Amino acid sequence: MFPRFSARLVREALADTPVVFVMGARQVGKTTLVKDLIDGSWEYITFDDGAQAEVARADPVGFIRNLPPKRIALDEVQRVPETLLAIKQSVDEDRTPGRFLLTGSANALLRPRVSDALVGRMEAVRLATLSECELAGREPRFLDALLRGEAPVAREVRVRDSLVRRIVAGCFPEPLLRASERRASAWYRQYVNTLIQRDLTDLPGIGHVEAMTKLLRLTAVLSGQLVNLTDLGGRLGLNRLTAGKYLALLEQLFLVERVPAWHAAEVTRLVKTPKLHAVDTGMMCAVRGINRRKLLGNPADLGSLLESFVYNELRKQALWLDEPVAFHHYRDKDKVEVDIVMESASGGCYGVEVTAAASLRQRDFTGLKRFRRVAGKRFRMGVLLYDGDHTTAFGEGLFAVPVGALWG
Numbered sequence: 097m098f099p100r101f102s103a104r105l106v107r108e109a110l111a112d113t114p115v116v117f118v119m120g121a122r123q124v125g126k127t128t129l130v131k132d133l134i135d136g137s138w139e140y141i142t143f144d145d146g147a148q149a150e151v152a153r154a155d156p157v158g159f160i161r162n163l164p165p166k167r168i169a170l171d172e173v174q175r176v177p178e179t180l181l182a183i184k185q186s187v188d189e190d191r192t193p194g195r196f197l198l199t200g201s202a203n204a205l206l207r208p209r210v211s212d213a214l215v216g217r218m219e220a221v222r223l224a225t226l227s228e229c230e231l232a233g234r235e236p237r238f239l240d241a242l243l244r245g246e247a248p249v250a251r252e253v254r255v256r257d258s259l260v261r262r263i264v265a266g267c268f269p270e271p272l273l274r275a276s277e278r279r280a281s282a283w284y285r286q287y288v289n290t291l292i293q294r295d296l297t298d299l300p301g302i303g304h305v306e307a308m309t310k311l312l313r314l315t316a317v318l319s320g321q322l323v324n325l326t327d328l329g330g331r332l333g334l335n336r337l338t339a340g341k342y343l344a345l346l347e348q349l350f351l352v353e354r355v356p357a358w359h360a361a362e363v364t365r366l367v368k369t370p371k372l373h374a375v376d377t378g379m380m381c382a383v384r385g386i387n388r389r390k391l392l393g394n395p396a397d398l399g400s401l402l403e404s405f406v407y408n409e410l411r412k413q414a415l416w417l418d419e420p421v422a423f424h425h426y427r428d429k430d431k432v433e434v435d436i437v438m439e440s441a442s443g444g445c446y447g448v449e450v451t452a453a454a455s456l457r458q459r460d461f462t463g464l465k466r467f468r469r470v471a472g473k474r475f476r477m478g479v480l481l482y483d484g485d486h487t488t489a490f491g492e493g494l495f496a497v498p499v500g501a502l503w504g
Contacts, residue, residue: 228503266378284382
């Protein structure tokens, strides 16, 4: 059993909020987390049980009203979203904190009727795949140090072989428990097939299931790249609007994220195209047929996968911060770029570049230096993560940091 740092957020929310919604991709551990948090004062119900789901669909208000006089844990609530409006009615009659603990593998809050109805009544907690900090059993320190203006340091240095293993293994709990890389890859392939056969066909508004299936597999190849919906639609045989809608549906299932471009009103030479990241490198490797041997022999694949690996780790750590952090990427019309840009609620900007190399030169900081100039007074720090031994200053506010600092 791995520690889940989001459990603290759920406990805190249950103490003062009537409804708490734990959201995340299928098989990230939502049910396990919920069962660890509840005791005999709770009634646990899952809508993966077809009989329960049918009763709830037939009469959602009656279903909620007839629940036992206990605190209620409803698993996979996205299968019967009608119950969310019935829960709203119940909460309006009794706003006792911690009455309902919900889980969902699709973001039901993207439905306007649901999100509007539950404003002020519900808190959503995102459960991502396991972070490297959770796997190591260490409190996350990287982002916290960055926001305090401190250059992160690492316990583990020169982690190339270990890093490749981490990228290929991914961060879903189940495949990490399997005995071999081959068996873990088999789990990921079955996971993708299940999504195609079950979850994707459950989503409303899909008129081309084959194109949606192709898109899911294509995101494993396009992760870390700019996403142009016209080009994407052309590869799928869809128009731009439909391609955008299908991509949004994959985001709703927590399988991919579009990262907006960083922009500033006073700067006009910035590219505004978003970047795409799949949420797990293990799934990406399995879909693409990449194992450790192939990855060690292909620096280009390692570089692109490493960027997604780092982005996902930072996104997970940001979930546990008290201060919200917005994620972007930077690219200008000279094709100078920074892989990840983070902006704090107070307006501070932080750049993170990623390389699989073990040695660095000044020109490796070209993107961070450009971003430092463009961001001006908002710039706080730029970090180049590399497979090295030491945290080293490379100019004002710029540091080379071992990639192991992410979890060390």
